[in-house]
Amino acid sequence: MTASIDIRDASVSYFLKKSGKAEKVSERGAVGAEIVVGRRYYEVNALRAVTLRLDTGSRVGLIGINGSGKSTLLKLCAGALAVQSGSIAVQGKISPQFALGSGIKGELTGRLNTQLKCLYMGVPQSRIKEHVEEVKSLSGLGGYFELPVRSYSAGMRSRLVMSLMRLVRGDIIVMDEWISAADASVNKTISRLQSDLINSASILIMASHSQRILEDWVDQLVWLDQGQIREFGPVKDVYAAYKAWMDKR
Numbered sequence: 001m002t003a004s005i006d007i008r009d010a011s012v013s014y015f016l017k018k019s020g021k022a023e024k025v026s027e028r029g030a031v032g033a034e035i036v037v038g039r040r041y042y043e044v045n046a047l048r049a050v051t052l053r054l055d056t057g058s059r060v061g062l063i064g065i066n067g068s069g070k071s072t073l074l075k076l077c078a079g080a081l082a083v084q085s086g087s088i089a090v091q092g093k094i095s096p097q098f099a100l101g102s103g104i105k106g107e108l109t110g111r112l113n114t115q116l117k118c119l120y121m122g123v124p125q126s127r128i129k130e131h132v133e134e135v136k137s138l139s140g141l142g143g144y145f146e147l148p149v150r151s152y153s154a155g156m157r158s159r160l161v162m163s164l165m166r167l168v169r170g171d172i173i174v175m176d177e178w179i180s181a182a183d184a185s186v187n188k189t190i191s192r193l194q195s196d197l198i199n200s201a202s203i204l205i206m207a208s209h210s211q212r213i214l215e216d217w218v219d220q221l222v223w224l225d226q227g228q229i230r231e232f233g234p235v236k237d238v239y240a241a242y243k244a245w246m247d248k249r
Contacts, residue, residue: 002090095170
C-alpha cells in the first residue's frame with residue numbers, strides 16, 4: 001500500500017494559565033516556541049501554519065532548538081495530537097517509537113505488560129506468545145520478567161522498554177531520537193532492530209540532535225523554528241545553515 005503524510009497549513013497551540021511576570025514569559029530564550037501573552041492565559045504556538053508532504057520513500061529528519069515544535073510535529077503525524085487549524089491526512093499504518101514506554105503499569109509483571117503492548121501494537125493473537133518470549137530474551141531480565149515492574153531498577157525498566165522495539169511495525173515510522181542503551185550488548189541488538197525497522201518502512205520521520213544519525217538515516221531535513229518550517233531540503237545544506245545559525249546565537 002502507498003503511504004503518505006499530507007499536512008496543510010496546520011497549527012497547534014497550548015494554553016496555560018498565567019503565573020509569573022508576563023514580560024519574563026514572553027522573553028525569547030534558549031527554547032524555540034512562540035509565546036503569546038493574553039489577559040489570563042499564555043498561548044504557546046507549538047506549530048504555526050506548517051505544510052509538509054511525505055510520500056513512500058521519504059526519509060525526513062527534524063532539527064531545531066528545544067521547543068521549536070519537533071515533538072509536536074511527531075505527535076501530530078502519529079495521531080496523538082489534533083490540529084487547531086489546517087489539516088493532516090495520513091495513509092498507512094503508523095508506528096510511533098516514542099510511545100514504547102507509555103502505559104507501562106508498575107503493578108503488572110514484565111510479561112503482562114509485554115502482552116498488553118502486543119495487543120496495543122496490533123500483533124496477531126496467534127503470534128503474541130512468540131513475541132513475548134522474544135522480548136524476554138532480548139531484555140535479559142530473566143526471572144525479573146515475571147515480577148511486577150515496580151520492583152525493577154531504572155536500568156531494568158529501561159531494558160524492558162527498549163526491548164519492546166521488537167514489537168514496532170508499520171508503514172510509517174515516527175521516531176523521537178535514536179534509542180541507545182548503556183549496555184553494549186543490548187545496544188548492538190537495539191541498533192539492529194531500529195535499522196531493520198527503518199529499512200522496511202515506507203516513510204521515516206525522525207527528530208534527532210545527532211548529525212551522524214541524521215546523515216546515516218535521512219536524506220532530507222526540516223528545520224523548525226518557533227513552530228514554523230524555516231528550511232526544508234537536503235541534509236547537508238539544511239544542517240550547515242542550522243549550524244551556522246546556532247553558532248551566531
